[in-house]
Amino acid sequence: MGFVFRNIPNLLTLLRMAAVPVFASQMMKENLMGAMVVFLAAEITDVLDGIIARHYNIITLFGKVADPLADKLMQLTALFMFAESNRIPGVIPWLVLAKDLFLLISGLYIINTKEKVDVSSKWFGKLASVLIFAAIMLVFFEAPRAITDVIFWVCAGMALFAALMYIRNYFNQVKNNA
Incomplete structure (x- = not known):
């Protein structure tokens, strides 16, 4: 270490x-x-x-x-x-956690199969992370709940989009490596 x-x-x-x-x-x-x-x-x-x-x-x-x-x-x-x-919808952290666990399990699967696939962070994953950061900061600054709820739902959508883009990239790379 x-x-x-x-x-x-x-x-x-x-x-x-x-x-x-x-x-x-x-x-x-x-x-x-x-x-x-x-x-x-x-x-x-x-x-x-x-x-x-x-x-x-x-x-x-x-x-x-x-x-x-x-x-x-x-x-x-x-x-x-x-x-x-109760500052954000209770389901939001669970959705983000589900996406992160899915990507973790997928990454472990890819490593285990020894396929040559790039699993590094992409722009859409970074964008989702930046949006979550911005939304968290809005909660700290006590923005109205109606506004932060909408932003967190957009974040959840971006997290789902990022997961789907990682899946698409994976299959494209596997197809191109075949």
């Missing part, structure tokens, strides 16, 4: 993972300002670790796995905490 600590992007990813329980603690204390600061810090470190990893070409297998996991843990924690406090 020592290799993980040899580069800043992996350290930032580990820091983001460690921030999840801190974020949850602030939410449970109903300290929205504290939770928002932790959430924003996590999102900023996500951007920074990606920039640093690409710029200095220090992309690692750990980073490829842990970075999206850290992102999902923070976003899902925020979504479940907001649903629990």
